[in-house]
Amino acid sequence: MSDAPADRTDSGTAAGKAEGAGFLDRYTTRALVAGVTVAAVVALLIAGLLFPDSIAGTLSDALTSRNTLAAALRLSVPIAFAALGGIFAEKSGVINIGLEGLLIISAFSAIYVADLTGGVWVGFAGGVVASTLLAALFAVVTIGFRADQIIAGLAVWLIALGLAPFASQVIYGSPNTPTVATSPSITVPVLADIPFFGALFSASPSVYMLFAAVFGSWYVFERTAFGRWIRASGENPKALDTAGVSVTRVRYAAVLISGVLAGMGGAALSLDLGQFTGNGPTMVNGKGFIAIVAYLFGNYNPVGAFLSTMLFAGLDAVQTVLQLQGIGIPRQLIRITPFVVVILVLALVGRTRLPEAAGEHYETEE
Amino acid sequence: MATAVHLDGITKRFPGVVANDDVDLEVERGTVHALLGENGAGKTTLMNVLYGLYEPTSGEVRLDGEPREFGSPRDAIDAGIGMIHQHFMLVDPMTVTENITLGNEPRKWGGLAVDRAGSREAVVDLADRYGFDIDPDARIEDVSVGEQQRVEILKALYRGADTLILDEPTAVLTPQEVDELFDVLTELTSQGKTIIFITHKLGEAMRAADEISVLRDGRKVGTVDADATSQEELAELMVGREVLLDVDHGTAETGEVVASASDVVVEDERGVRAVDGVSFEVRAGEVFGIAGVDGNGQSELVESVTGLRTPDAGEIRFRGEDVTTASRRQRIEAGMAYIPEDRQDRGLVMEFDLVENGLLGSQHGRELASNGRIDWPKTRGHAEAIIDEYDVRPPDADAEAESLSGGNQQKFIVGREFERDPELVVASHPTRGVDVGSIEFIHERLLELRRQGVAILLVSSKLEEVQGLSDRLAVAYEGEFVDVVDPDETTEEELGLLMAGERPGDDGGGGGGPAASEGGDAGETESDAPTELTDAADGERA
Numbered sequence: 003m004s005d006a007p008a009d010r011t012d013s014g015t016a017a018g019k020a021e022g023a024g025f026l027d028r029y030t031t032r033a034l035v036a037g038v039t040v041a042a043v044v045a046l047l048i049a050g051l052l053f054p055d056s057i058a059g060t061l062s063d064a065l066t067s068r069n070t071l072a073a074a075l076r077l078s079v080p081i082a083f084a085a086l087g088g089i090f091a092e093k094s095g096v097i098n099i100g101l102e103g104l105l106i107i108s109a110f111s112a113i114y115v116a117d118l119t120g121g122v123w124v125g126f127a128g129g130v131v132a133s134t135l136l137a138a139l140f141a142v143v144t145i146g147f148r149a150d151q152i153i154a155g156l157a158v159w160l161i162a163l164g165l166a167p168f169a170s171q172v173i174y175g176s177p178n179t180p181t182v183a184t185s186p187s188i189t190v191p192v193l194a195d196i197p198f199f200g201a202l203f204s205a206s207p208s209v210y211m212l213f214a215a216v217f218g219s220w221y222v223f224e225r226t227a228f229g230r231w232i233r234a235s236g237e238n239p240k241a242l243d244t245a246g247v248s249v250t251r252v253r254y255a256a257v258l259i260s261g262v263l264a265g266m267g268g269a270a271l272s273l274d275l276g277q278f279t280g281n282g283p284t285m286v287n288g289k290g291f292i293a294i295v296a297y298l299f300g301n302y303n304p305v306g307a308f309l310s311t312m313l314f315a316g317l318d319a320v321q322t323v324l325q326l327q328g329i330g331i332p333r334q335l336i337r338i339t340p341f342v343v344v345i346l347v348l349a350l351v352g353r354t355r356l357p358e359a360a361g362e363h364y365e366t367e368e
Numbered sequence: 369m370a371t372a373v374h375l376d377g378i379t380k381r382f383p384g385v386v387a388n389d390d391v392d393l394e395v396e397r398g399t400v401h402a403l404l405g406e407n408g409a410g411k412t413t414l415m416n417v418l419y420g421l422y423e424p425t426s427g428e429v430r431l432d433g434e435p436r437e438f439g440s441p442r443d444a445i446d447a448g449i450g451m452i453h454q455h456f457m458l459v460d461p462m463t464v465t466e467n468i469t470l471g472n473e474p475r476k477w478g479g480l481a482v483d484r485a486g487s488r489e490a491v492v493d494l495a496d497r498y499g500f501d502i503d504p505d506a507r508i509e510d511v512s513v514g515e516q517q518r519v520e521i522l523k524a525l526y527r528g529a530d531t532l533i534l535d536e537p538t539a540v541l542t543p544q545e546v547d548e549l550f551d552v553l554t555e556l557t558s559q560g561k562t563i564i565f566i567t568h569k570l571g572e573a574m575r576a577a578d579e580i581s582v583l584r585d586g587r588k589v590g591t592v593d594a595d596a597t598s599q600e601e602l603a604e605l606m607v608g609r610e611v612l613l614d615v616d617h618g619t620a621e622t623g624e625v626v627a628s629a630s631d632v633v634v635e636d637e638r639g640v641r642a643v644d645g646v647s648f649e650v651r652a653g654e655v656f657g658i659a660g661v662d663g664n665g666q667s668e669l670v671e672s673v674t675g676l677r678t679p680d681a682g683e684i685r686f687r688g689e690d691v692t693t694a695s696r697r698q699r700i701e702a703g704m705a706y707i708p709e710d711r712q713d714r715g716l717v718m719e720f721d722l723v724e725n726g727l728l729g730s731q732h733g734r735e736l737a738s739n740g741r742i743d744w745p746k747t748r749g750h751a752e753a754i755i756d757e758y759d760v761r762p763p764d765a766d767a768e769a770e771s772l773s774g775g776n777q778q779k780f781i782v783g784r785e786f787e788r789d790p791e792l793v794v795a796s797h798p799t800r801g802v803d804v805g806s807i808e809f810i811h812e813r814l815l816e817l818r819r820q821g822v823a824i825l826l827v828s829s830k831l832e833e834v835q836g837l838s839d840r841l842a843v844a845y846e847g848e849f850v851d852v853v854d855p856d857e858t859t860e861e862e863l864g865l866l867m868a869g870e871r872p873g874d875d876g877g878g879g880g881g882p883a884a885s886e887g888g889d890a891g892e893t894e895s896d897a898p899t900e901l902t903d904a905a906d907g908e909r910a
Contacts, residue, residue, distance in 0.1 A: 226480065231470075234470055245457075246471045
């Protein structure tokens with residue numbers, strides 16, 4: 003019979019590594035990483051049970067503590083929100099590496115507005131608005147004026163990195179803001195008493211909002227026409243255009259949504275602590291970039307992005323516990339574990355398939 | 369019968385070019401109309417006018433007798449016109465159903481969700497109605513090119529198209545898929561759809577179409593009934609006779625072999641063998657011509673010879689050395705000149721002036737550049753010498769290449785290449801889209817070089833040109849040379865048959881030609897090349 007499909011895949015592999023035939027391999031690599039992680043954790047837990055006094059024991063204690071899960075959830079909020087935002091933008095064809103900047107600006111604005119008005123939720127909204135405005139600027143520059151997305155994204159980061167501590171310095175006389183009130187955590191009766199998983203039911207409101215956002219994003223991509231348009235806009239904008247949908251509008255909408263989501267992440271980050279700290283890389287400290295890794299590792303799937311965020315956040319939580327307990331390994335080494343894992347994951351899953359038209363400008367014909 | 373589409377006196381001018389010149393076209397409802405012509409004859413431009421991508425400079429589009437003006441393809445789609453482009457407008461990771469319904473998704477829950485069951489049903493219904501064989505749930509990246517094309521057609525039908533324009537639909541298909549496509553077209557017309565089908569392949573036009581309109585140089589040269597024409601007639605209409613060459617090129621005093629190819633195989637992007645085991649040699653002082661309808665592997669072969677592409681198998685030798693994998697630079701320095709078929713894409717940098725364009729290919733040479741520095745005064749002198757010697761107008765070395773007419777651009781390229789003192793000139797369609805005066809000028813220059821003992825490899829789809837200039841003439845068909853003939857002792861009719869893949873005195877017997885290799889692969893494909901063309905045409909109309 004026709005051997006056209008075979009031809010196609012063959013040439014696909016030859017032409018672009020990230021295309022066609024790599025489909026299966028990609029999933030095996032991902033499965034492998036996930037499998038090794040699970041196996042390592044299981045092995046560790048068993049070792050911990052057998053030798054409670056060893057390093058493995060300390061580690062498994064840290065892993066099974068509900069405090070660790072609670073900490074992981076708290077840490078994952080800003081990262082996962084930013085990752086969801088990144089998915090929207092990148093699926094539509096606009097690579098938004100300015101997520102870090104969006105987190106910073108919203109983290110600061112949320113505290114500032116909360117401090118002004120005294121309302122935590124007003125502050126939250128203020129953070130979201132600030133981030134969305136910055137995302138809108140990014141959208142105008144990249145979509146309207148066709149600037150390079152990477153450079154514009156870096157600009158967004160640098161603007162926020164400079165602006166937020168500077169504004170704090172001007173307003174409060176220090177890069178760190180004073181503390182504001184935080185919102186109490188929401189506890190579901192009974193369920194919150196479950197060992198370990200109880201942490202899921204006694205958490206800050208932002209954790210529940212994150213769950214809703216993950217589901218909502220998944221729904222948009224899988225079930226709505228708008229989600230399809232976003233995908234088409236990032237894969238083959240010309241096809242979308244000839245189908246009668248404005249690529250420009252879809253991309254603007256997607257980038258603005260990424261601003262809203264990243265803004266929620268940033269606002270949640272600072273409001274959970276009640277303070278914005280602006281020294282050095284600010285309190286955001288690379289979470290926006292880890293978010294990019296998370297959604298790549300999650301293969302642009304909102305749920306996948308959330309789970310990989312939990313992996314990084316979990317490691318971060320464990321390393322914090324370990325730093326406190328002291329297991330004979332220098333602190334500095336422990337502290338870098340999450341970043342080492344990020345690099346390993348990136349190296350292993352380096353073949354994530356980017357949307358075909360990501361990073362490319364689109365111009366309608368005559 | 370009713371006229372579904374009527375183009376009345378369409379003229380489309382681009383700066384410096386008349387792409388369509390007063391073209392009339394009438395297409396009956398429920399028929400397949402082929403638009404036949406060489407590359408650059410203006411077929412696609414004409415259809416882009418109909419599809420609303422271009423506004424005509426003058427002339428009128430009428431659908432069912434009503435004058436229409438299309439500002440954009442969307443207007444044309446709304447008026448029931450669908451276009452299936454050569455490059456599919458599909459989203460690879462999405463499914464067939466998602467692609468067909470994209471932008472017009474059936475909704476439910478007040479628009480909050482796509483009605484996925486409903487979309488699928490609509491697509492399945494549509495496919496059933498026209499007898500399309502598709503899997504609605506397959507991803508585009510996993511299905512064959514033929515199926516992708518059917519998806520494109522369904523996409524147009526889903527949007528309510530009555531008239532379908534197919535731009536070179538067979539270019540990307542395997543022979544079996546071509547058969548399937550033609551079945552689909554028959555089914556569509558039987559249900560009242562009108563089809564316009566752009567092609568440069570004579571056999572396909574005759575096989576699939578009811579009527580054939582031939583375009584040449586932007587003008588329509590005739591509309592014929594597919595039943596009442598022959599490939600020879602079509603070839604003649606297509607290629608034309610505007611230049612009657614009466615060059616006495618005398619007998620060739622050929623020297624040693626300058627360049628040769630042996631068993632060259634080139635696979636194209638689809639993995640199909642565009643060049644399938646071609647061997648030839650070109651001697652000093654002779655013109656070796658390659659005739660054939662476009663798209664029979666000539667471009668790929670030329671690219672292998674000139675170093676733009678590495679053949680998948682076989683060997684290319686130049687001046688006694690194996691240059692199969694040598695770079696362009698090495699080949700240029702060894703004395704290979706190249707007149708590319710697409711002068712605007714390969715021959716010139718359109719935004720550069722002639723001084724800079726004259727330098728191209730010589731930027732490493734000692735004469736115009738040394739130690740990494742370009743000697744601009746010398747380069748200017750070089751460009752001015754070409755302009756003067758090759759009668760490039762206007763004679764202004766500072767003019768940007770794009771401001772020149774096609775003929776003058778071509779003369780400049782010819783001059784630049786000939787001034788290299790080449791041992792071999794590879795001339796690919798050297799007079800395509802060039803005015804008559806320049807054509808003759810270029811021909812004379814080519815023959816003059818030949819007299820000086822330069823070897824010339826000439827590729828052209830213009831019969832008169834290859835026949836008039838060549839000392840030996842090969843005819844390419846489906847990636848092979850059907851035959852190598854003496855052009856002076858071969859009639860145009862014989863060449864026409866060869867161009868259609870038929871060997872004289874060879875009834876599919878053997879010789880390792882296309883007939884032998886193709887015939888072996890399947891019993892089901894009894895209508896295969898090269899007899900396919902005439903046989904199928906007869907059979908379909910019997």
